[in-house]
Amino acid sequence: MPSLQAVRQNPQFLLLAMAFVMPLTFSVWNALLNNFVIDAAQFNGAQIGILQSLREVPGFLAFTAIFMLLVLKEQTFALISLALMSIGIALTGWFPFEYGLYATTVLMSIGFHYFETVNQSLTLQWLDKRQTAEFMGRQLAVKSCASLLAYGAIWMLMEWWGISYNAMYMVAGGAGLLIVLALWLVFPRFSQPSTQHKQLVLRRRYWLYYGLTFFSGARRQIFVVFAAFMMVEKFGYSVGEISLLFMLNYVFNLLFAPSIGRFIARVGERRALVVEYVGLILLFISYGLVETAWLGATLYVIDHLLFAMAIAMKTYFQKIADPRDIASTSGVSFTINHIAAVVIPALLGIVWLVSPSMVFFVGAGFACCSLLLSLNIPALPMPGNEVRKNPFGWANQPDMAVEKV
Numbered sequence: 001m002p003s004l005q006a007v008r009q010n011p012q013f014l015l016l017a018m019a020f021v022m023p024l025t026f027s028v029w030n031a032l033l034n035n036f037v038i039d040a041a042q043f044n045g046a047q048i049g050i051l052q053s054l055r056e057v058p059g060f061l062a063f064t065a066i067f068m069l070l071v072l073k074e075q076t077f078a079l080i081s082l083a084l085m086s087i088g089i090a091l092t093g094w095f096p097f098e099y100g101l102y103a104t105t106v107l108m109s110i111g112f113h114y115f116e117t118v119n120q121s122l123t124l125q126w127l128d129k130r131q132t133a134e135f136m137g138r139q140l141a142v143k144s145c146a147s148l149l150a151y152g153a154i155w156m157l158m159e160w161w162g163i164s165y166n167a168m169y170m171v172a173g174g175a176g177l178l179i180v181l182a183l184w185l186v187f188p189r190f191s192q193p194s195t196q197h198k199q200l201v202l203r204r205r206y207w208l209y210y211g212l213t214f215f216s217g218a219r220r221q222i223f224v225v226f227a228a229f230m231m232v233e234k235f236g237y238s239v240g241e242i243s244l245l246f247m248l249n250y251v252f253n254l255l256f257a258p259s260i261g262r263f264i265a266r267v268g269e270r271r272a273l274v275v276e277y278v279g280l281i282l283l284f285i286s287y288g289l290v291e292t293a294w295l296g297a298t299l300y301v302i303d304h305l306l307f308a309m310a311i312a313m314k315t316y317f318q319k320i321a322d323p324r325d326i327a328s329t330s331g332v333s334f335t336i337n338h339i340a341a342v343v344i345p346a347l348l349g350i351v352w353l354v355s356p357s358m359v360f361f362v363g364a365g366f367a368c369c370s371l372l373l374s375l376n377i378p379a380l381p382m383p384g385n386e387v388r389k390n391p392f393g394w395a396n397q398p399d400m401a402v403e404k405v
Helices: 004-008 011-041 045-060 062-068 074-092 098-126 132-160 165-186 204-233 239-267 269-289 293-320 323-354 356-374
Strands: none
Touching (some): 011 098, 011 132, 011 165, 011 239, 062 098, 074 165, 239 293, 269 293
């Protein structure tokens, strides 16, 4: 068991601590959202689509994180972002109407997406390439533990003690703020191994990573927005039942995420992503056809577990990247991820009103695109060996010039 001093001096423990506090607060917001917007604001599918599109706008603007790094250290920026997310969550229950929910969602989302951008950058910088996949598996396990605590709290406090939505949001946001303050006081400011570019960077040799990131964002929105919404609207799940379903998801992640990290390190990124995308194609088709609540819940759990394979995208980028590009490219990749995420929930929310099944068939199409791209990942990714084959004819061409914005 490491001493407190050893914990304080190891940046990996800070990464794990931040990985804990983020889902501890965000999971409450996410678990309550569908029931809260239906019960308090009488949202329909189109309105939930608009809300989720607005939630993704800060993700689309994640590239602006690089400008914040002109005045803030990445570690400081990560903690400030966590605090901002917690404040947005604490305020959510005070505004139970359409435009109030839009406003608090955007506030929460600014903190969430800036944190995710900077956290990814710090993880890829502070971890050795040989350790990253397994460490990210441990991060997922820590996130799952935090989510289990959050969902357990929802189930206990709301189902058994009958506290209100507002009180639950305040408890979650307040807990997040207190933990962030503790992390600020306990951990020193760690140095970074490479000086990061302080401008936007686009490189031709990262094109495959950009493509995988784009379709990941498009596909994930269907899971995040409409799979959970289906459980409430189609199958009539209560807050307690949704919380128990989410808890089951995270029990599986807690048990299997470290093994998934080791699996990726052993078989390589290409094989891991092929497994994920083939599984997602089958799952999305099944979502479109499911008619029973228990089968829908089973698909949801399997779907959530497969998303842990997305670790392979990050380790692939770490292996091919110039270390100085990591912070800038993390912001750019989040923006690319959210290009589709900004418009898809709103557009598919309209499609949902006509045919919910078609929404999931579109998701299967996105998974097919991801599968085709993943087949181009080489067995040993590294600078100069970024793709197995290049269907766009960009092989052996020089990088795009670094652009200052």
